[in-house]
Each structure stands twice: as C-alpha cells, then as structure tokens.
Amino acid sequence: MPELPEVQALVDFLSDRCVGEHVARVELASIAVLKTFDPPVDALAGAPIDAVRRHGKFIDIDCDGTHLVFHLARAGWLRWYDEVPAKPLRPGKSPVALRVRLANDSGFDLTEAGTKKSLAAYVVRDVADVPGIAALGPDPLADEFTLEAFRAVLAGKNAQVKGVLRDQSVIAGVGNAYSDEVLHVAKISPFAIAAKLDEATVERLYTALRETLTSAVVAAAGKPATDLKDAKRAGMRVHGRTGEPCPECGDVVREVSFADSSLQYCATCQTDGKPLADRRTSKFLK
Template sequence: MPESPEVQALADFLAVRTAGLRVRDVDVIEFRVVKTRERPPSTLVGARVRGASRHGKHIALTFDDGRILVISLGRHGWIAWHDDREAEPLADDAPPALARIGFDGGSAMEATDAGSWVSLGIFVVDDPADVPAVAKLGPDPADPGFSRADFDRAFAGRRKQVKAILQEQESIAGVGNAYSDEILHAAKVSPVAHASCLDAAALDRLHAATVDTVRDAIAARRGIPIDQLKAAKTAAMRVHGRAGQACPVCGGQIREFAFASTTADYCPTCQTGRSLLE
C-alpha cells in the first residue's frame, strides 16, 4: 500500500517532471477508475500543468486553468513515468496501466494498479477537497504544523487499538500498515493496545515516534527514482515484513499477528512484555 513517504517522493518527482507540460492525449484503459464521469480526464487535453502536490495518499496535479487531477492510489496503485513516447513497454510482471496521460514532447505518465480488484481512482475537480476521501483526511504528521493537540485528538481516551487509529485516515493522514508497525515498534507500544489504556509516557513516545518515523522516511526517500521507491521502503523496514528475523533493538524474534482483517509485525520483548499475541 502506498504511504505518505513514498507518495511524497512521487509528488516531488511529478512536480519537477510535469511543470509546464501541456496534456497531449489521455487514454483510459479501465473506465472504472474515472470517478467524475461528468468531467472525465480527457477534458484536460490542452491544459498545462502548473504543479503537483500530495494529500495523504493522494496525488494532485494542478493545471493552469485551475482544474485539478486527483489520483487516489488506493491499495495497490502507483505511477509509471516515460520520458520517451516510444519507450519500451513495462516488464511482463509490471502492474497493468489503467490510464495514461501523454504530454507534448513525448513524455507520459501511467496510472497502474497491482491489485486483484481496482482500487485506483481518478477525479477532475476544482479543489482537492471535492474528493470525499481527501475532504475527510485528518492531520498529517509530515506537516510542519502538526501539533500535539492534533495527535491528542486522534488518540487520547479512545477505546480503539492504536494500530487501527494510525491507519485511520480520518485521524492521521498518510500512514498505512507498514509505517504503523514501524511507529509502534519505535514507541514500544503493542499494536493491540487501546489508546485509552496508554499512560502519559506511552502517549509521549507514540507522538514522537509518529512524527519522527514519517518525517525521517520522507527525507530518506527524497530523490530516489519512483520505480525504486517500493524497494527502498522494503529495505528500510525494521520490523514490518521481518517476521522470524531478529529485532534490531533487542535481538529477539519478530513475530507476525493477524487480526481484524490486517496483520502486525512486532517484537514481543520491546512491545508486549514478552507476551505473544494470539
């Protein structure tokens, strides 16, 4: 699942590569991705890109006439970039392109989706907040204005598991399954602990880990080619996807726990008082 550090790197890449380019053609291969049927992406032909930005896990391209193309990457979506219109096609094992936007000069971007069901969404709007999922986003830990008050509104006193809150986009924007595992490990908090049961010290650690993990990852991904971001993210994980390996802090064995339609990778020694989650 794309998460804010990688999506921010993607937005930065597109901001540089697309600025000033005019849309030459649009090809929608899978029409289910178009969520604004009265304003399909084909209406952007002739418009010039002014900039690119990130909203949670969503990418927004702003055009000179004020319209905005929002791409919701969903669970398995991503963007592939071609500098040459005649570039070699993607490898056989690459995710399929569901939409393609060509620009004057021959460059093009493809919106891909690697899932077994279509989670990618494309919107043409006047404001990113016209996209319901963007309108509902909570505060973003990457934002310099993210405050302890923002964090407390998301967590303090809630009778809900902290891992679920971290992934709840209405509470904290941009964090998914992988970075929630990393945050909880850094904070030494169990993924199944209820926020209302955390003492002040645990909340302090969780707040610091949330901010530091997201911002450090964004800094680490900066400048990495977009087709290498997934590999860079995987390589940087300390506990997520590392079940059976040694914890980098204590040397204990990292465990995987499946619950509530998700999974968590955690260290029993660091996070659960040596108890195994079942």
C-alpha cells in the same frame, strides 16, 4: 501500498518533471478507475500543469485549476516514461489503467496488479470534491500537528492504537507498514487502547511518529519511482520481517494475521515478552 513517504517522493518526482509542461491528453484503459464524469477527462487536454501536491496518500496534479487526483491503493503504481509509447492503450490488455501524455512526449501510466481493483482517479475542479480527501484527518508532518494536537486526536479513541494510526480520518498518510514501524520505535503494543495511553506514552508515540516518517521521507527523496518500493522494504525494521531478529533487541519478529493483512511486532520491545494471539488460531486477542 505506498504511504506518506513514498507518495511524497512521487509528488516531488512528478513536480520536477511535469510542472510547467502541458497535458497532451489522458487515455483510459479502464473506465472503472475514473470515479468522476464532470469535468470530463478531456478537459485536461492542453492544460498547463501548475503544481503537484500530496493530500494524505492522494496525489493531486493541478492543471490550470482542474485537478487530476489519484490514489494508488494497495496494488497501484506509477510508471514514468521519458518518451511515452506511441501505440494507444488497449482496454483490458495490460495492467495499465490510465496514461497521461505530456506535450513534450513524456508522461506516465497508472498501473494496478492483481484482481482486486482499488486504484482510483478523479477529475475535479476542487480537491474537496474527492470524498477521501474531504474526510482526511491532519497531516502528521504538518507544523500545526503538535503534541497537543496529537493528544486531542487520541482522546476518546477507545480503539486499538494500530487502527487509530491507520485511520485516514484521524491521521492522514499512515498505513499498515509505517504504523508497525512507529509502534516498534515507540515500544507500544499494536493492541493498546489509544485513549488509555498515559501522557509519557503519548509523547513517546508522537516523537516516534514524526521521526519515523521524517526519516522515511528523507530516505525516499530523489529516488525514481522504480526504486521506491524496494527502498521502502529495505528500510523496514519489523514490518514484513516475520521470523527475522528484531534490530533493537534480537528477539524474533512476530506476526498477527487478519483476513487480508498482517502486522509485525517484537514481543520483547512492545508487549513485555508476551506474544499476541493470532486470529488464525484464536478468535480472541489477549
């Protein structure tokens, strides 16, 4: 799943190629991907693209005041064409869900692999009409997201800090991968209770959050869409590296699996050397 750094890179990529161009038409190969009906998708035809923005993990293409907004979810991606294939889309015949053709013949597809379809697109007059955007918490890289603002976010959250970091209504843009990375850098257990972190630990977590995301944004900047997934994987310290040595201490990177996801951590760096119980073998996390 693309998270804040990759989404920002896609926004920059599209900004460089789309702003100032006009939409020729938008084609749907999957009716289910479009979550709105008013304005109709045809309202985008002929509109100039004024800006491309990011809201958490949402990408917002402003077409003269009408917005095409999409969320790539777990298995969605963006495929760019300098020249879009002339052949029209055929519903159900490919992983392509939606295609945007620009007047200069360039454009892009939104694709989704797998059988669990979560890719979502919206055509709205106001981005606040997208429920996921309306519910977003603060952006962790915004200037106003200060240490004090972060303390306020964590206060009263009697939940595991891993889940708090991933909750888009609490902090926008962080997902499974970067929450693993941030917690490893901060040397905090993913199952520590957010509200019980002391002041020094909160400050360490705040610094790790900002620095990890900033570094990832810089690393992703300028890369074409085709390279972003591999670049993300290559930059991970612990996420997706179960069984490999921790880059900090050399201990083995361990994993806890859930029904549809997993997390990675280093016991030496994050849990005082104590392995966390895996829900595959224990119903209790210790």
